[in-house]
Amino acid sequence: MPSWIAVVILIALALLFTIGSFVGTMALKPRRKDPVKGEAYESGMPPIGDTRGRHNVRFYIVAMLFLIFDVELAFLYPWVVLYSNLDEQLFLFIEALVFIGILGVGYVYAWRKGALDWKN
Amino acid sequence: MDGWEWLIVAIKCVVILLIFLGAPLILVLVERWTLGRLQSRIGPNRVGWSGTLQTAADGLKLGIKEDLIPRGADKLVFWFGPVFLVVPALAAWAIVPVGPKVGLGRDIGLWAVDLNVGILFFLAMGSLGVYGVVMSGWSSNSKYAHFGALRASAQVISYELIMGLAVLAVILYAGSLSLIDIVEQQRGLWFIVPQFVGFLLFVIAGVAETNRVPFDLPEAESEIVAGFHVEYSGMRFAMFFIAEYANIILISAIITTLYLGGWLGWTIPGMEGLTGIVWFALKTVAFIAMFLLLRAALPRLRYDQLMSFCWKFLMPIGIINVLLAAGLRMAWS
Numbered sequence: 097m098p099s100w101i102a103v104v105i106l107i108a109l110a111l112l113f114t115i116g117s118f119v120g121t122m123a124l125k126p127r128r129k130d131p132v133k134g135e136a137y138e139s140g141m142p143p144i145g146d147t148r149g150r151h152n153v154r155f156y157i158v159a160m161l162f163l164i165f166d167v168e169l170a171f172l173y174p175w176v177v178l179y180s181n182l183d184e185q186l187f188l189f190i191e192a193l194v195f196i197g198i199l200g201v202g203y204v205y206a207w208r209k210g211a212l213d214w215k216n
Numbered sequence: 217m218d219g220w221e222w223l224i225v226a227i228k229c230v231v232i233l234l235i236f237l238g239a240p241l242i243l244v245l246v247e248r249w250t251l252g253r254l255q256s257r258i259g260p261n262r263v264g265w266s267g268t269l270q271t272a273a274d275g276l277k278l279g280i281k282e283d284l285i286p287r288g289a290d291k292l293v294f295w296f297g298p299v300f301l302v303v304p305a306l307a308a309w310a311i312v313p314v315g316p317k318v319g320l321g322r323d324i325g326l327w328a329v330d331l332n333v334g335i336l337f338f339l340a341m342g343s344l345g346v347y348g349v350v351m352s353g354w355s356s357n358s359k360y361a362h363f364g365a366l367r368a369s370a371q372v373i374s375y376e377l378i379m380g381l382a383v384l385a386v387i388l389y390a391g392s393l394s395l396i397d398i399v400e401q402q403r404g405l406w407f408i409v410p411q412f413v414g415f416l417l418f419v420i421a422g423v424a425e426t427n428r429v430p431f432d433l434p435e436a437e438s439e440i441v442a443g444f445h446v447e448y449s450g451m452r453f454a455m456f457f458i459a460e461y462a463n464i465i466l467i468s469a470i471i472t473t474l475y476l477g478g479w480l481g482w483t484i485p486g487m488e489g490l491t492g493i494v495w496f497a498l499k500t501v502a503f504i505a506m507f508l509l510l511r512a513a514l515p516r517l518r519y520d521q522l523m524s525f526c527w528k529f530l531m532p533i534g535i536i537n538v539l540l541a542a543g544l545r546m547a548w549s
Contacts (some may be wrong), residue, residue, distance in 0.1 A: 110305075126282050155369075155370050158374060177387060
């Protein structure tokens, strides 16, 4: 599609600029290896333990909730465009009410189960 | 497409790139001056004429500093993390209309491309920006960066829903996803009037999406040092800055386009293009100023407050707002 060509050009320019500036400045930089410099910052102390361990399960729950609601949102976009351009608005409106109603039940369920609370 | 159209598109893209690189330089400086004044200090005043070259000097200095890669880091992902942050931030600019069509021999729209999925493209690029943050935070092998990336991803995806909901109501009124159509539909009445609630939702979500105060938990200095970019240095660190400030300008431009009538305003006949750009710039600068002043005025939220504010307060309001707008529109017609 010819209209997307500007997007492609911009992505190419961004890649060129970022990668170009990383590679282009390589020659200007000092490079002195040092075992202490290579350590991850941890308030000046030697790092303790591994970074990629377990973390709060809440982050996974947020990700799952996001999936559910984002799919819902993706369904509503075609609905909204049709709704503002078609004549049978009452039918479409009731349709959306049913759809959001079903979603609302899930939302209330998640709320009552405590999935939306960050604290335990 | 003939040769001239290719040339015009290429020129537009280069202009966008230049603005994309130049505006953050000015914005960082203005922010440091503003914050300095508001905190009873002077701010940068040495480099150049009373500090005007400060950010340019900083950028130059970052270019000649050593690039550290921490031991145990995933080198490839670490290297490309900032790239994934900058690319979507620049690509999203393709759809922003800064003015109406102008006739310079042929009709030239003051936008790079009029996509029929316009605003969806913006939301998609916003989602892609999270990848850069997660990639750089995860690959650093630093605990602060790790927590920053986790926080950023949870926060950005949550507030993206709010942004999507607010945009839904705008499309209800405009009947099109194309940003140029959305602006043209506001000739009678700017959408901020019928959609004031949606406007507030979008602004709040926009501040959260750009990780700015009061939603700057991913880089909360007092808790996790600098969050996802704590291990970065040199030119790669500069990319984070460019992306952050370019995103602020982008969000301000999109708010202007969706709710404040974009380039619309009083105009001199025959000069629509010029006055359009001036109006667009004025409205956008007003929102950028809001971002800067928020940083000086507000404290940071707590993380549980941030999440429950999104899921328990903004979410129901967003859904009810869409349904109300749909009902009102049906009652009208």
